[in-house]
Amino acid sequence: MAEKSKLWYLENFNLFKGLNSEKLESLGKISKMKDFEKNQPIYFAHEPSSSIFFLKKGRVKLTRTSNDGKEMILGLVNPGEVFGEMSFLDEGERTDFAIAMEPSLICTINKEEFKKFVSENNELNLRITKLIGLRIKKYTERIEELVFKDASQRIISFLIRLADDNGKQLGSDIFVKPFLKHQDIADLTACSRQTVNSVLTDLREKKIIHFDRRKLIIHDKETLLKYIG
Amino acid sequence: MAEKSKLWYLENFNLFKGLNSEKLESLGKISKMKDFEKNQPIYFAHEPSSSIFFLKKGRVKLTRTSNDGKEMILGLVNPGEVFGEMSFLDEGERTDFAIAMEPSLICTINKEEFKKFVSENNELNLRITKLIGLRIKKYTERIEELVFKDASQRIISFLIRLADDNGKQLGSDIFVKPFLKHQDIADLTACSRQTVNSVLTDLREKKIIHFDRRKLIIHDKETLLKYIG
DNA sequence: TTTCAACTGTCAATAAAACGACAATCTTTT
């Protein structure tokens, strides 16, 4: 491994993997790194979407709020991932609200400068195309889930995704840092807090998962998979 | 207006508006025009997605089916619009199923040839970018609707979209050709046929819309808008 | 013209999940 460059913070982004140091250098010039504390907003709905973001460290959630104040979570962002990339596709305003769930380190690049950088580095085009394709796929899957699955199936699907994205396998158990409260899971799966609680409790009684306020363990992913067919 | 070219069929696609005749010519060379009859499938799920489609005339619906046979409609395609464009973003298989709802005329272009054409005509890049952005927006709006709105609000939202996309204003009435059966509306709005019927009937009783088997008229769009806030 | 299949309209029964309420527990602040 090469010596630690001052651009260390760009190296780990999936999107930039394998770029040579010259290009990372020029990327470094147009990017700004910023710390966010827990619960600090990153951008708001109706703001002009003029930047694209990369999460280096921490955790971010993207939400939408209905007229009457109900919240839904559009997505969670893990380290190494891009967010706010709609700015790349669209001139308009943001439609979602981004907030740091934990102390986070976030890299910001101005939309126009990023577009210019991409046009000078065509290898990125393909990656971005794939990224966008993946987003569309995720959204259509989410729609499908809302249409075809009932509340407990949606919650179980979510647990599986959580295990895959954020879990650490230890023997036959998968440990997940429980960074979401029940209300968050409810906002992610389009059901009520009480329903989330009862589904989780039920799974715990059946020894398929275990959880309390400080841990979440999936004992038996196989069985969970059976529930959602 | 210029004399009718043999490329008349390409002229009206939103995506190609304003391309000069030389470019249309070369587009003509890589595109194939084909007639589809009512209920004829255009592509299936799990097929490799090797082409992109443009609807010249008729009407197409894009659907997904759950494991247990329930259907949802992912979207309706109107003349002048693209579909199957995921092939442009993704190497994989189709995830949806496209079927002609009416006798239709459809232009097909091979994904790779289309990509080549786009790379030689950079003005298209921006339009495609916008198109993709719009798709993402539509999907997130759909998710939002499923999460925040109840069945009758979803049906009413759908009626408004239908009026906007397919309606002809005549005085204060908006006429829509009723090309959808109740089951289709149900598949579009994620509720049951019976619920669709009862919501529509209720709106008819209140004289906000009128419909029977051969027509659908929206008398009072204002009031519909009030229902959905 | 008759027949058949698909679609519409309606209703009662059932099921799913939201909602409201409140106690218990944990966390943070003072």
Next chain:
DNA sequence: AAAAGATTGTCGTTTTATTGACAGTTGAAA
């Protein structure tokens, strides 16, 4: 350490929408 606030757990109760069943219509096919 006490108080306040947030989160979880557990209830009945109520709402919403699905389901199934069946009769009435309509359009197409024979």
